[in-house]
Amino acid sequence: MTDPAAFYGENGYYVARGLYSKEEVTAFRAHFMALREEGQKPGDFTGVPIKRTADPTVRAAIPDEKPDPLQQYPRMLQMHRWDKTSLDWLVDERLNKILTLLLGREPFAAQTMLYFKPPGARGQALHQDQLYLRVQPGTCMAAWLALDDCDEANGCMQVVPGSQNWEILCTVPADTTQSFTDVTVPLPEGVTPTPVVMSAGDVLFFNGSLVHGSFPNTTTDRFRRSLIGHYIVGDAQKVGEFYHPVLRMDGSVVDLGISEGATQCGVWVDQEGEPVIELVVKENMITRAHE
Ligand SMILES: O=C(O)CCC(=O)C(=O)O
Numbered sequence: 001m002t003d004p005a006a007f008y009g010e011n012g013y014y015v016a017r018g019l020y021s022k023e024e025v026t027a028f029r030a031h032f033m034a035l036r037e038e039g040q041k042p043g044d045f046t047g048v049p050i051k052r053t054a055d056p057t058v059r060a061a062i063p064d065e066k067p068d069p070l071q072q073y074p075r076m077l078q079m080h081r082w083d084k085t086s087l088d089w090l091v092d093e094r095l096n097k098i099l100t101l102l103l104g105r106e107p108f109a110a111q112t113m114l115y116f117k118p119p120g121a122r123g124q125a126l127h128q129d130q131l132y133l134r135v136q137p138g139t140c141m142a143a144w145l146a147l148d149d150c151d152e153a154n155g156c157m158q159v160v161p162g163s164q165n166w167e168i169l170c171t172v173p174a175d176t177t178q179s180f181t182d183v184t185v186p187l188p189e190g191v192t193p194t195p196v197v198m199s200a201g202d203v204l205f206f207n208g209s210l211v212h213g214s215f216p217n218t219t220t221d222r223f224r225r226s227l228i229g230h231y232i233v234g235d236a237q238k239v240g241e242f243y244h245p246v247l248r249m250d251g252s253v254v255d256l257g258i259s260e261g262a263t264q265c266g267v268w269v270d271q272e273g274e275p276v277i278e279l280v281v282k283e284n285m286i287t288r289a290h291e
Contacts, residue, residue: 012164043077047180
């Protein structure tokens with residue numbers, strides 16, 4: 001049997017299979033679909049506009065005349081600030097137990113998100129969450145609950161095992177025909193992300209520096225919904241302003257400082273034929289809320 005902490009230490013992620021029952025995920029799906037039907041909510045994000053290209057070959061490969069499904073199903077953000085179901089889930093004891101095991105102490109809770117990812121929706125380009133949360137000292141951690149079975153066809157999560165040990169990389173423009181966000185991080189040659197195939201009810205835990213993201217949902221009939229919590233290490237002193245108020249796992253508010261935008265990020269350079277990360281000073285690094 002896999003030792004969760006050892007697997008997480010080596011790979012930067014861990015999947016807890018069947019942590020939530022089929023009945024629970026069915027209830028979550030119904031709850032969030034009903035909230036979506038109610039109309040616009042604070043923090044909704046439909047994604048950046050798709051930047052079309054003039055290249056006829058590329059254009060031919062993109063169903064660019066179709067309406068973007070994310071217009072109807074924008075991502076929800078920070079629902080726990082106005083929805084009790086989301087708050088109860090964010091601080092759920094089952095998540096706390098595994099987070100505490102993987103992090104070595106009880107975390108603080110900073111964010112909730114709900115991805116609907118309907119058929120035809122774009123994915124989210126590879127990125128590192130710590131770029132946005134800017135936890136100091138230490139890092140953040142995500143708990144990603146699959147509300148639908150997910151595989152490569154409907155755009156399951158993709159992770160780069162071992163990248164939790166990388167510096168935070170400088171971002172480059174992303175392909176917005178494939179991603180609803182417009183920045184990504186480059187991978188060295190030969191490194192490719194690994195798909196994480198999950199059943200509804202499984203939870204993927206991953207480190208804030210782990211490079212991760214997802215490709216488009218290429219199915220015509222399957223959503224890929226997920227409920228996500230973002231946490232920060234329990235000895236953190238600062239986090240980005242967007243994530244305040246931060247909660248303890250008993251739901252009470254913890255008084256933390258606000259971390260400023262980073263001024264350095266990593267770029268890949270060649271060192272005797274091996275790709276290594278070199279830190280460079282960069283002004284105007286992205287400091288927006290996690291997108
Ligand atoms: O669900 C996805 O496709 C991406 C989620 C993600 O990047 C995150 O939870 O940080």
